[in-house]
Amino acid sequence: MKAIVYHGNRDLRLETVEEPDPGTGQVKLRIDYCGICATDIEEYEYGPVFIADTPSPLTGKSIPLVTGHELTGTVVEAGKGVDDLMVGNRVVINGILTCEECRRCRQGETTQCRSITAVGFGIDGGLAEYMVWPASHVIPLPDEVTSQAAALAEPASVALHAVRKGRVQSGDRVAVLGVGTVGMMAMQVARAMGAQVYAVDRRPASLQLALDLGADAAINTEVDDPGGELAELTDGQGPDVVIDAAGGRETPKLSVEWARNGGRVVLVAIYTSKPEFDFNTIVSTETELIGSLSHQQRDVAEVVRLIASGSIKTTPLVSDVITLEEVVPVGFARMMARDKDIFRILVAPSGRPPV
Numbered sequence: 001m002k003a004i005v006y007h008g009n010r011d012l013r014l015e016t017v018e019e020p021d022p023g024t025g026q027v028k029l030r031i032d033y034c035g036i037c038a039t040d041i042e043e044y045e046y047g048p049v050f051i052a053d054t055p056s057p058l059t060g061k062s063i064p065l066v067t068g069h070e071l072t073g074t075v076v077e078a079g080k081g082v083d084d085l086m087v088g089n090r091v092v093i094n095g096i097l098t099c100e101e102c103r104r105c106r107q108g109e110t111t112q113c114r115s116i117t118a119v120g121f122g123i124d125g126g127l128a129e130y131m132v133w134p135a136s137h138v139i140p141l142p143d144e145v146t147s148q149a150a151a152l153a154e155p156a157s158v159a160l161h162a163v164r165k166g167r168v169q170s171g172d173r174v175a176v177l178g179v180g181t182v183g184m185m186a187m188q189v190a191r192a193m194g195a196q197v198y199a200v201d202r203r204p205a206s207l208q209l210a211l212d213l214g215a216d217a218a219i220n221t222e223v224d225d226p227g228g229e230l231a232e233l234t235d236g237q238g239p240d241v242v243i244d245a246a247g248g249r250e251t252p253k254l255s256v257e258w259a260r261n262g263g264r265v266v267l268v269a270i271y272t273s274k275p276e277f278d279f280n281t282i283v284s285t286e287t288e289l290i291g292s293l294s295h296q297q298r299d300v301a302e303v304v305r306l307i308a309s310g311s312i313k314t315t316p317l318v319s320d321v322i323t324l325e326e327v328v329p330v331g332f333a334r335m336m337a338r339d340k341d342i343f344r345i346l347v348a349p350s351g352r353p354p355v
Contacts, residue, residue: 002349003128004327006051006067010044012328017066020124020132022079027135029073029091033151033321033346034126036331037070037181038247042270044332049270056122058097058115068347069095069119070154071126072147075138082135092153092304094137094297095119111161111293118294127327129349139301145308148321151346152181152314156303157295159185159245162268163193164299165292166241170194175230175239177201177255178246179210181317181343182268186243188213192311195241198233200226205341213313230258238263249273252289261285268292317343324349 001019006012022028043051052062075089085091098105098113105113119125119133141150159182168174172195176187179199184206187197191214198217199210207218219229230239238260244251247269255265265287282289306312319342322330331345 001129002324003066003124004068004324005064006043006048007064008053009047012044012067012332014324014327017128019130022077022132024080025082025135026079026132027075027082027085027138028077028079028130028132030076030130031071031073031126031128031349032090032147033072033348034068035070035151035154036327036335036345036347037155038335039069039270040067041332041335042272043067045336046272050118050121052117052122056117058099058117059123061123065120066124066126066128066131067120068125068127069121070151070344071095071119072141072150072153073126073131074147076130078135079132085135085138085140090141090147090150091138092141092150092300093119093133094139094295094300095154096294096296097123097134097137110296127324127347127349137297139304141304142308145304146315148318148346149307149314150304152185152317152344153300153303153307154295155181155344156185156189156307156312156314157299158182158268158292160189160299160303160306161295162186162243162245162266162292163189165290166243166264166266168193168195168241172196172240173234174198174241174243175200175258177242177244177251178248178269179206180245183243183245184210184213184317184343185312185314186245186268187215188312189306190241190243191215192306198230198239200230201246209316213316226254227258234260237261240264241266243268245269247271249275253277256281256285256287256289259287262287264288264290266290266292319343319345321346321348323347323351
């Protein structure tokens with residue numbers, strides 16, 4: 001089968017690799033769609049960072065491996081012991097694998113398992129025609145959720161996990177810095193929880209889409225005074241929760257400055273710079289600074305429900321659908337463009353995916 005294989009920094013290759021067979025407790029999926037996200041670009045430009053360059057303690061895999069982690073597929077074969085999934089089922093996956101035995105796993109903090117690995121990072125991923133995955137980590141799609149809409153379930157799950165980490169409640173005022181894909185999802189999730197949401201970005205098209213998807217206000221950092229605007233929107237106090245999905249050099253500092261005293265700041269981006277920070281700001285304002293990594297299985301299941309109910313919309317963020325052959329020359333090139341005008345590019349490895 002054809003697959004995109006990561007060999008190292010700026011070294012992605014379209015290769016013919018062996019088609020996998022499902023083991024006990026696994027299903028074989030035909031990949032319908034797999035997204036290209038900012039983390040894929042960062043691994044390509046700066047990595048390996050999260051991609052295993054030494055054998056993963058959980059899977060024993062390391063580069064070279066098939067990349068791709070935002071995917072939806074159709075079950076084409078079930079291994080021994082799989083009784084709750086059938087050939088033809090359209091599914092998404094929880095792409096996070098953990099040991100399920102350590103203290104963190106037993107306490108439900110699976111994202112902090114020391115053996116954690118992820119599809120496309122420590123085990124072969126979805127930029128391929130087929131892959132296998134544990135049936136226990138597969139979530140079937142209801143008829144009302146299209147495979148294309150579900151292709152963004154992974155970034156939506158990351159966003160939901162961040163909103164949950166921020167303990168967003170009905171009536172909260174939430175600012176989202178950076179309304180790319182994860183930020184746009186976080187904004188919609190917070191709104192579905194009853195919060196007022198404010199989108200902060202420098203791209204007019206992103207801000208307009210944020211308004212179309214329900215943002216209560218959109219603030220352009222190129223022309224507005226974001227701190228002043230947020231203060232005015234919140235009776236001079238600042239937002240209860242600020243979610244930094246931008247990952248800029250100064251955005252963590254600005255998030256703390258703009259949050260209300262005693263508020264919460266959630267960092268969900270991947271940061272490539274290491275700015276200095278005066279932690280006395282945290283002490284004096286009693287602001288909570290919270291990290292949010294990836295997602296859990298319950299997040300994926302809840303995202304499927306939210307998509308099915310119409311509470312969050314993913315398809316407006318699908319900018320294009322391409323083939324495996326176009327991943328690097330078209331997909332990565334457009335994602336790395338200085339003036340990126342896209343959200344998610346989906347890859348259709350089989351060439352004939354369902355809608």
